[in-house]
Amino acid sequence: MDDVSPISDVLMDSDRRHLIHPLHHPKDHANAKLFTRGVGAMLYASDGREYIDGLSALWNVNIGHGRKELAAAAAAQMEKLAYASAYAGFSNEPAIRLAERIVGLAYSNMAAAYFTTSGAESNESAFKFARYYWKRMGKPDKVKIISRRYGYHGVTMAAMSATSLPGYQKMFGPLVPEFFQVAPPYPYRWPGNGDAGVGAADAVEEAINAHGADTIAAIICEPVMGAGGVIVPPPTYFPRLREICDRHNVLLIADEVITGFGRTGKWFALGHWGIEPDLMSFAKGVTSGYLPLGGVLVSKRIHQAIEDAPMDEKFMHAATYSGHPVCCAVGLANIDIIERDGLVERAQVQGDRFRKGLETLASLPVVGEVRGIGMLAAIELVEDKGSKKPAAGLGGKVVAEAGKRGLIMRQRGASDGPPVSGDSLCLAPPLMTPEATLDRIVQIVGESIEAATG
Numbered sequence: 001m002d003d004v005s006p007i008s009d010v011l012m013d014s015d016r017r018h019l020i021h022p023l024h025h026p027k028d029h030a031n032a033k034l035f036t037r038g039v040g041a042m043l044y045a046s047d048g049r050e051y052i053d054g055l056s057a058l059w060n061v062n063i064g065h066g067r068k069e070l071a072a073a074a075a076a077q078m079e080k081l082a083y084a085s086a087y088a089g090f091s092n093e094p095a096i097r098l099a100e101r102i103v104g105l106a107y108s109n110m111a112a113a114y115f116t117t118s119g120a121e122s123n124e125s126a127f128k129f130a131r132y133y134w135k136r137m138g139k140p141d142k143v144k145i146i147s148r149r150y151g152y153h154g155v156t157m158a159a160m161s162a163t164s165l166p167g168y169q170k171m172f173g174p175l176v177p178e179f180f181q182v183a184p185p186y187p188y189r190w191p192g193n194g195d196a197g198v199g200a201a202d203a204v205e206e207a208i209n210a211h212g213a214d215t216i217a218a219i220i221c222e223p224v225m226g227a228g229g230v231i232v233p234p235p236t237y238f239p240r241l242r243e244i245c246d247r248h249n250v251l252l253i254a255d256e257v258i259t260g261f262g263r264t265g266k267w268f269a270l271g272h273w274g275i276e277p278d279l280m281s282f283a284k285g286v287t288s289g290y291l292p293l294g295g296v297l298v299s300k301r302i303h304q305a306i307e308d309a310p311m312d313e314k315f316m317h318a319a320t321y322s323g324h325p326v327c328c329a330v331g332l333a334n335i336d337i338i339e340r341d342g343l344v345e346r347a348q349v350q351g352d353r354f355r356k357g358l359e360t361l362a363s364l365p366v367v368g369e370v371r372g373i374g375m376l377a378a379i380e381l382v383e384d385k386g387s388k389k390p391a392a393g394l395g396g397k398v399v400a401e402a403g404k405r406g407l408i409m410r411q412r413g414a415s416d417g418p419p420v421s422g423d424s425l426c427l428a429p430p431l432m433t434p435e436a437t438l439d440r441i442v443q444i445v446g447e448s449i450e451a452a453t454g
């Protein structure tokens with residue numbers, strides 16, 4: 001147990017006066033937890049309590065908390081070279097080594113990495129790579145970006161315009177033009193008896209035809225939708241989508257900000273369906289959140305377009321912190337741990353076992369569906385299993401009950417459409433979470449659902 005210190009009251013008073021939080025509303029922050037320490041899958045707070053980190057903080061602390069090797073890697077690099085520009089004409093060793101390492105771990109068609117400092121900036125960059133590529137190919141009108149309803153891609157203006165979850169855009173419009181959404185491959189909520197994978201891929205093709213392929217630069221997809229409620233596509237979706245993108249000359253951007261670096265039981269998630277994207281955004285798990293880092297991998301043909309460009313068409317995307325040596329050194333140490341501890345395989349084996357545990361909760365009257373892949377899972381709550389009527393508001397109550405019992409998790413709120421959905425409880429524990437802790441998560445979620453439904 002950690003010290004319960006009166007300083008925490010002083011700090012929280014200052015917090016309420018001075019700190020604006022992401023997703024900020026004072027009511028949501030009334031009983032905030034002040035975290036003081038993290039070890040493995042556990043977080044410790046100033047109230048003296050310990051909590052299971054059921055979401056790896058924000059789906060990012062893949063290797064678990066408190067790994068001293070990452071602190072040592074950061075300190076060593078900071079002492080040697082804390083920062084230097086990586087603009088053309090300059091480089092540094094950690095950035096070079098990390099780029100080569102990630103290219104080697106990812107899809108076989110990938111050639112090179114551009115580094116950012118967040119997932120949103122990675123997606124923002126991916127959109128610019130896509131437009132750049134088509135301008136280089138002599139098709140300057142291919143600018144539109146397709147995304148899917150329930151997709152989440154970050155908070156910057158373009159990433160927000162590709163995002164399609166209730167609430168994220170309401171107070172920030174107007175959106176960036178040339179972004180539009182299509183139906184997600186959401187089997188539990190797919191209308192009719194058809195295959196959601198085939199239907200949702202065909203919806204992309206219909207949209208391409210309606211807008212004209214000559215206007216469309218790319219489609220961005222999370223291989224498994226995370227914040228949208230851990231929506232796992234049917235195996236038919238991505239192979240068909242890849243084929244549609246190829247036929248219409250539309251680039252496929254994989255947003256692997258959550259799914260990358262082992263989360264789904266593979267290094268990168270499109271490997272589950274045997275296809276390769278043209279661009280791949282990453283962040284979060286690349287450093288397990290120990291320092292902010294993200295990036296975009298580009299395929300050989302896109303890389304070629306950059307390499308062959310005349311001087312007046314050079315790639316001008318000049319982020320100060322691209323290739324930050326300390327962040328990249330931490331990324332390398334993080335990948336060392338994922339490899340050495342076999343965390344990708346562990347995510348698959350323990351993830352399957354974890355999901356089987358969660359499936360025992362399917363008999364509860366409000367559990368409509370248990371779904372997931374690797375160490376990513378969701379439980380969708382409904383009022384009625386037959387009609388699948390959403391249980392709006394129940395998710396928040398379950399999350400609050402879980403907090404009382406020492407488990408931190410998140411929920412995606414219900415939506416009245418389209419498509420309609422119920423609250424979904426989202427779980428993504430660190431890939432190293434011990435079996436006993438995973439079992440305890442299942443137990444707490446079950447107890448919390450029962451407590452919340454009276």
Ligand SMILES: Cc1ncc(COP(=O)(O)O)c(C=O)c1O
Binds near residue numbers: 153226283
């Ligand atoms: C799939 C996906 N893309 C992008 C982002 C944005 O990442 P960041 O918050 O680092 O900008 C997130 C964040 O949760 C995400 O889940």
